[in-house]
Amino acid sequence: MKNKLFLAVIFIIVFFSCKQNTSKNELTFKFIQLNDVYEIAPLGEGTFGGLARVAHVRDSIKKENPNTFLFMAGDFLSPSLLGTIKVNGERIQGKQMIEVMNAMEFDLVTFGNHEFDLKEKDLQKRLNESSFPWMSSNVRHKKNDTVSFFEIQQYKDTLPVSDIFTMEMSDANNNQIKIGFLGVTLPYSVKDYVYYGNIYDEAERAHNELKNKVDLVFGLTHLELEQDKEFLKRIPEIPLVMGGHEHYAMSVPIGDSKITKADANAKTIYIHTLVYNVDEKSLKIESELFNIDDKITSKPEIENIVNKWGNILNFKIKEIIDEPSEVIFVSSESLDGTEKSNRSIQTNLGAIITQSMAWSFNDEVDAALVNGGSIRVDDMLPINLSSMDIFRTLPFGGGILKVDLKGVLLKEVLDYGMSKKGTGAYLQRYFVDQGPDGKWLIQGEEIILDKIYKVAFSDFLLRGFDIPFLTPNNKHVKNIHRPTKEDKAYDIRKATILYLKSLGN
Known part of the structure; x- marks a missing residue:
């Protein structure tokens, strides 16, 4: 077993580092994409999934390329069995996901429709507990007949959930790039406290706001596939849409762009290798669908958190079965x-x-x-x-x-x-x-x-x-x-x- 895990680690490092042989004017960066993840532990008797395994893969890749970023394209707070369990008289309601994702150091997430399964007060608690940034270009908080950004309240600070998101990076050759993200969510879960702006109008507005401030704009969406296609038809300049909602893996080319979605519950993840030529202002993307299974070891720090929550779940279930x-x-x-x-x-x-x-x-x-x-x-x-x-x-x-x-x-x-x-x-x-x-x-x-x-x-x-x-x-x-x-x-x-x-x- 140890040999299998050792070989898996070597494969991850070699496979994803061998693609980084770029020229001096090219900057390589990596996106790791997840979507529709309701379970923190492996499923199928431990054969697939598991966020501790994902953390290990991300760390292995980031060790070779510091410009590696982790994304969640919606649907992670609900539904799950663990989320319905009561601890100290209060349902967990996605608290376990936030603790694990904080420890994994996600770089950006967007709302999925299932985030709004939660009551307003419970969603606010999860937002406040998050140490990673949230972003949405079309979802707003409806309260007392007003519509405004959702907010993250931590200590004495109150920060709005981002309408758009930007990040900057550089490499050893002093190549620099600034990239932007916009995110939209389908209006599937209608709740009194949620306002959905028009998917396409808000996406175009956000893109117009971003495009002159950054070198590249990407989409992080939670839409049905046909909506993602329409999204790209309206904004063909976006080279990659990292999406969710369908629960099964796909890579769909639309013109010079593509839509990718991984399998639900981290059965697979997408690993995107992006190479940007800073002189030519051109981009190449290679996307690999990577299986998360029992051949991959787990990051101990994340596994400890997963096991803690697993013990809580098993204790409660054994009261019945x-x-x-x-x-x-x-x-x-x-x-x-x-x-x-x-x-x-x-x-x-x-x-x-x-x-x-x-x-x-x-x-x-x-x-x-x-x-x-x-x-x-x-x-x-x-x-x-x-x-x-x-x-x-x-x-x-x-x-x-x-x-x-x-x-x-x-x-x-x-x-x-x-x-x-x-x-x-x-x-x-x-x-x-x-x-x-x-x-x-x-x-x-x-x-x-x-x-x-x-x-x-x-x-x-x-x-x-x-x-x-x-x-x-x-x-x-x-x-x-x-x-x-x-x-x-x-x-x-x-x-x-x-x-x-x-x-x-």
């Missing part, structure tokens, strides 16, 4: 836990969860429904599923209720869920289909409006948060069976774990 890392099920295919899918289509993961809900009542229900917004992992799950994967998927837990309700209300609930496609109120379903004519079918039969149906619901749904009229006070709700602590239905995560174990593969 004895062996959280035990493989409980081997799937024939990856299970789709991505937010976009579970809020818009029926997924294989949604099917397993709703089947588990029905199973927890010995299948003595007519249907089972859970809101897609309850599925928080926003990732593809590994084939070898552990209990921890289920907790990552359903971090908020909660019970499963067996509800007797009239068909007229069941139809109204299903119609509402479909009308909310693309949001957390979209429903994952079991024993429920929609016929070619659009009519709802329960176990193959059209809904009878005055019939009483027994439906397994997540208890969250019956609180009226996602579906306002679905509450215990609705006149068409006739009875609610609430599980006891000894019942399988007491916790949706435990029900899913026990169901998968019962399949016996």
Whole structure:
């Protein structure tokens, strides 16, 4: 094992230093890009990811080239199982990410849509704890009918989150360069305290502000790919957009520029080698997608922080499940836990969860429904599923209720869920289909409006948060069976774990 790690270190240093043989009028610098990182520890039984490994890679490269910079293209404070855990009565809510990223000394981050999963006061705490700079050209803080920059409050100082960002560098040949960054975020998470300026208008404004002050401008974005493409069509002078949001790696050329996105949870990172000719004012970029896996050693200082938080998580999970890392099920295919899918289509993961809900009542229900917004992992799950994967998927837990309700209300609930496609109120379903004519079918039969149906619901749904009229006070709700602590239905995560174990593969 030690030999493997030693060879991995040698590979990193040699591979990324061999590209630096440049002429005296060329300055070489490096960008290390991450995006959509929700987990600080390795995943897949330790086989991929892990921010301590990323830190080691960055340090190895920076040792050879001091002009090496670390970026996060949004989505890192939420969602995660660890973020939902309470310590001293308060949910962690991304505090673990900030501590690790501070220790890693990130050079720049931008907002992703998931940063706004947090309540305003919790996001402010995370901003205040950050020792690295944040930047956004289109996201603003909406407060008391005013719109202004988000602020970082530390000690007696209050600093605005940057609208644009610049940095200067030089090399041993006294070559000098000043570069700028702009960043935009898609308006996906609508919150009362967040204002989103138009992506393209604000990007063009920021570029106009930067372009005469720096030698080069780069993008650090959290957009859908088509939005990134439009971004570059409008500002073709930007040679590189380091983006996020899609969760899978890509490098997309657009004219003389390109968009890059790494895999989520640091399964991969992009390492960009940029060579700037200070006389010709020309730039060459080579981008390498680099795997972060168990062949790479971890930086001890970062690993210690990761382990501290891991111990907190394991202690809390073991209050519910004895062996959280035990493989409980081997799937024939990856299970789709991505937010976009579970809020818009029926997924294989949604099917397993709703089947588990029905199973927890010995299948003595007519249907089972859970809101897609309850599925928080926003990732593809590994084939070898552990209990921890289920907790990552359903971090908020909660019970499963067996509800007797009239068909007229069941139809109204299903119609509402479909009308909310693309949001957390979209429903994952079991024993429920929609016929070619659009009519709802329960176990193959059209809904009878005055019939009483027994439906397994997540208890969250019956609180009226996602579906306002679905509450215990609705006149068409006739009875609610609430599980006891000894019942399988007491916790949706435990029900899913026990169901998968019962399949016996």
